Amino acid sequence: MDNCKDVLNQDNKRKTMLYYWYMEDVNYLGIEYAILHGIVSGHKRLMDSIFINSSFINSYTVNYDDSELVVRTENTVYHCPLAYCNFDQQDLVKNQIPDYEKIKREYKGRAEKELPTADEGDVLLVISNHNQYYFNSLYYKPNGTYEKVKYFSGPHIGMLQDSFLVRSGEGNIDLRYFPHSQNIDFYTQDTDNKPFYIENIGDITLYCRTFSGLIKLNPGERKEVTKENVEKVSVDLPDGDLYPAVFIPDEE
Incomplete structure (x- = not known):
């Protein structure tokens, strides 16, 4: 089984989404960078439902029309629904995101309510x-x-x-x-x-x-x-462990 890819009828045009996400500052060789954490879906190399750490963030914008934060790294564009922000973690670096307090007031708890x-x-x-x-x-x-x-x-x-x-x-x-x-x-x-x-x-x-x-x-x-x-036609489904490794980074 290919553990880094969904194997059944996947659409290659899916957006790369990140849920329960938050940004964090890291220090690499004395330089401060921002990275992104969360549960991924639609990634071209990583399996849905795993928790990842992104590579360094190049840019990000808030798309209010689609209620998401759009984050760009070296090779991936992540679409992060605002209602699925991990606000408890993001509070630690709240200045990273434009209009963060406004976003928090409007979107915190919305995913649970829906x-x-x-x-x-x-x-x-x-x-x-x-x-x-x-x-x-x-x-x-x-x-x-x-x-x-x-x-x-x-x-x-x-x-x-x-x-x-x-x-x-x-x-x-x-x-x-x-x-x-x-x-x-x-x-x-x-x-x-x-x-x-x-x-x-x-x-x-x-x-x-x-x-x-x-x-x-x-x-x-x-x-x-x-x-x-119940399905009337037999479907050949993978039966291996969903998470064969404890930690899988974003391989960019």
Whole structure:
């Protein structure tokens, strides 16, 4: 498997995006430079969903029409959605970005407020190619309650292969999967017999190998995990570890 490239039906004209991004000053041979950190997608050499450090920044501008910061390095142009700035980190070097305080007032918290929700009693797993391990969020509000359940999520670093866990104390939700290139493979799928939906908020097609079968999710698509929604044609999917290395730099 090519670990530095998505392998299924990719569009070479995709923008290189950076999510949960922030800029930082570094000192190299006595000279101050700015670099960029974040989770990448659409890079011509790097796989979606990995955390990177860019090479030195040449220039950057705020594009208010598209609500993004456009950053240029030696070989790459990064499009950084303003709503996905890591403001807590960026506060440490807030003078780097023009109109930073204005941007922070307008965009901080917007990405969280716009997360998908589900009907009462339904369990919704939200995934994307701009989140590490493809996990974005979980939404579940039990019948007759006012608040959605709180949950724990995080990677389990295995000796042979990593997996990702999503669990809630209330509602007995327990989801565990192996993340691969452009697909996830569930080995635990317990939603306490509640309807289970998965939504893809990324910009590429993702596949989920569920207990019902293979579910294909195009960008922006939500499907219930049922046999009726399983792919009828077999798809050859990679099954190697999504993150074979602990750290992968931006190879520019």
